[in-house]
Amino acid sequence: MEKNKFNKAYWELRYEKNKTGWNIGYASPPLENFIKQLRDTSISILIPGAGNSFEAELLWNEGFTNTFVLDIAKQPLENFKKRVKNFPYEQVLHQDFFELNRTFDLIIEQTFFCALNPDLRKRYVEKMAQLLKPNGKLVGLFFDFPLTEAGPPFGGSINEYKSIFNKHFKINTLQRATNSIKERQGKELFFIFEV
Ligand SMILES: C[S@@+](CC[C@H](N)C(=O)[O-])C[C@H]1O[C@@H](n2cnc3c(N)ncnc32)[C@H](O)[C@@H]1O
Structure with missing residues (x-):
């Protein structure tokens, strides 16, 4: 598989052509539940x-x-800026994730890992560990269906996720999400990993 097939141009074209089946249109319920129980609003989040x-x-x-948002494609960030008018521009990062250099208390994952070429999974794990402050957490959702050549989205299983993350993270939670949207029911894992 070519490493750079799913690059900036690929994702910008998906947005331009409106081929954005991943876009829920509201906060994903398992992440909403997680966010609503957070108490310290001063934490840095990516x-x-x-x-x-x-x-x-x-x-x-x-x-x-x-809170910071980051994407390699410009259009969704422009949509975001229009929707969330008071959100500081300097916290909207239009860049490649692998080139970011700063640290956060919490990073939230949803359909980003599965969008990357599976060859990049090890780099993703290392980069996430590097982007988190001591005791920082990576929290989010992974898909639970077999990894094949077809994608994105590219799948995985509890065992695969454990084996690639446990070198850099403590696996606090990794279990079937209970309140996924209908299309993702039974196919989503909620996780909390800590550096
Ligand atoms: C499947 S979409 C998911 C978007 C969003 N997380 C959601 O759930 O609606 C994957 C996103 O990752 C972005 N992306 C892909 N590769 C990237 C990279 N190397 N750095 C930053 N963003 C990237 C794409 O532009 C796209 O917006």
Whole structure:
């Protein structure tokens, strides 16, 4: 598989052609539940591969002012800026995730890992560990269906996720999500990993 097939041009074209089946249109319920029980609104939060980022909108509305969204494609970030008018421009990062250099208390994952070429999984894990502060957490959703050549989205299983993350993270939670949207029911794992 070519490494750079799913590059900036690929994702920008998907947005331009409106081929964005992943876009829920509101915060994903398992992530909404997680966000709503967070208490310290001063923590720094990153959402990489954020797309239209309804989770970042929710965080912002809940008072998490130290939230950053990042995407390699410009259009969803422009959509986000129009929707969430007071969100600081400097916290909207139009860049490649693998080139980001700063640290956060919490990183939220949703359909970003599965969008990457599976050859990049090891680099993703290392990069996430590098982007988190001591005791920082990577929290989110992974798909639970077999990994094949077909994708994105590219799948995986509990065992595969455990084996690639446990070198850099403590696996606190990794279980079937209970309140996934209808299309993802039984196919989504909720996880909390800690560096
Ligand atoms: C399947 S979409 C998911 C978007 C969003 N997380 C959601 O759930 O709606 C994958 C996103 O990752 C972005 N992306 C892909 N590769 C990236 C990279 N190397 N750095 C930053 N963003 C990337 C794409 O532009 C796209 O917005």
